[in-house]
Amino acid sequence: MTNAFVAQSLDEIRFWSRIMKEHSLFLRLGFRCEDTQLIQEANQFYRLFEDIEQRSHSFTNQTDPEQMRRFNSEVQQAATGIFAFKRKILGLILTCQLPGSNNFPLLVDHTSREANYFRKRLIELNEGKLKPLADAIIKENVFFLRIMADHAQFIGHLLDPSERKLVDMARNFSHDFDQLVFQARDLESMKPQSQTVPLLDQFLDQNRVSVASLRDFKKTARDLIEECRIKSIIHPLLADHVFREAERFLHIIDMFEKNLQTQK
Template sequence: MNGDDTSLHADTGVTSGLFVERSLNEIRFWARIMKEHSLFLRLGFRAEDTQLIQEANQFYRLFEQIEQTAHSFNNQTDPEQIRRFNSEVQQAATNIFIFKRKVLGLILTCKLPGANNFPLLVDHVSREANYFRKRLIELNEGKLQALPDAIIKENVFFLRIMADHAKFIGHLLDPSERKLVDVARNFSNDFDQLLFQARDLESMRPQSQTVPLLDQFLDQNRVSVASLRDFKKTARDLIEQCKIKSIIHPLLADHVFREADRFLEIIDMFDAHLTGGSSQPG
């Protein structure tokens, strides 16, 4: 996907009120995600990686400030002010994307031996930064994908995110948590298959973009995402209660739960549009 607005009714742009609402919704959600990425990356650096730690801390403070500013605005804020804010946030998202790719390069060239950030995790968080960056660009330009394109592209993006989450959970649980590791592995396999199906549907466009096919596509994905979301919630609660053994930070457990919950909201909103409803994600 990477950047197709999920609030569109059609391919005709947005009203100023919807523009403000969607911009604030995206920034409030993703600025918090970017802030938390900064923390997770910092926790994975070695003590001697002082420059990287300092950069991560700077990004944490930046996105914390962005998040606070976004909450100071409301749906009646002047659209031009929001447009300028979107541009500022888009630049911040671009900068953290560059930082994350730099970290990935250092890991893959073995320049951070002993650090604790998986390469796939760093790639994962950089994909989310790129998604956020492109979303803001498209909102400011008023360029929205047609609904069938947006449905497929958004699901391709988020299904891969969910597959990654399952893999991370499986690797960060203690190996002695054998049953939970198996559950995470099964979710990983399930979402890999859903992702392959989504990419097949994508490659068959535009012929594949019929209402029955897209409706079934959303329904099938919803079942698996809801199941994964519930598993993440259970894991989060168990981690917070110190009932399972892992090296998963409690905030990371909540972080991946929130992303699954957002994907479910997006699926439901798409389904409402597809079947003639008018639901908007909150």
């Protein structure tokens, strides 16, 4: 169990610290040139999470659990800091104090939700209060399905309007994932009666098909952007960023399905 705690902690930190680092870059690129204080703060968070990411690779699954807990707490404080930074930016945008910024309010909110997820995940690990399997399945899917829906919307808005076919595909994915979010929330509202193995199994199967399809679309878009074969204002790193998050979701679905099989 102690090895599992350390392994889970390292997996979360290695994945999400890179995501937080990249969020800092994307936010910085969206600021106006006169937003020097915000640019400086974004750069500080970039360096902070780059350091965390690098340090995480000095740990192994045999690391002392107490040492891991201390590192988790340190990273959780960093995640709380970038969460507060993102919410500050969102407030500035929504009160029209950053006119001309290229950061969509939904994108800033999206990145803050991921930071909050990361910090809460580390708290749960340190306190040993991981959710029961059925609760975790529904909650994780509600969170990640919304993330996938957001990604489809961002892609649709950042592609050049002349890329009509790709824009239409992104909009269709956005609609499909909005529907999946509603379905997941319906299942959540029916708890605990909805937490049967057959229902959860079908729920995961359906989501996997849709996420795999979106993942493949993201991979195609990423490759085309890297090869300069389509017109967009999507940074190549952002294209890879959203692809990796879809891969992460598929990994989580597979993990849940494997655990469900033991309950049949």
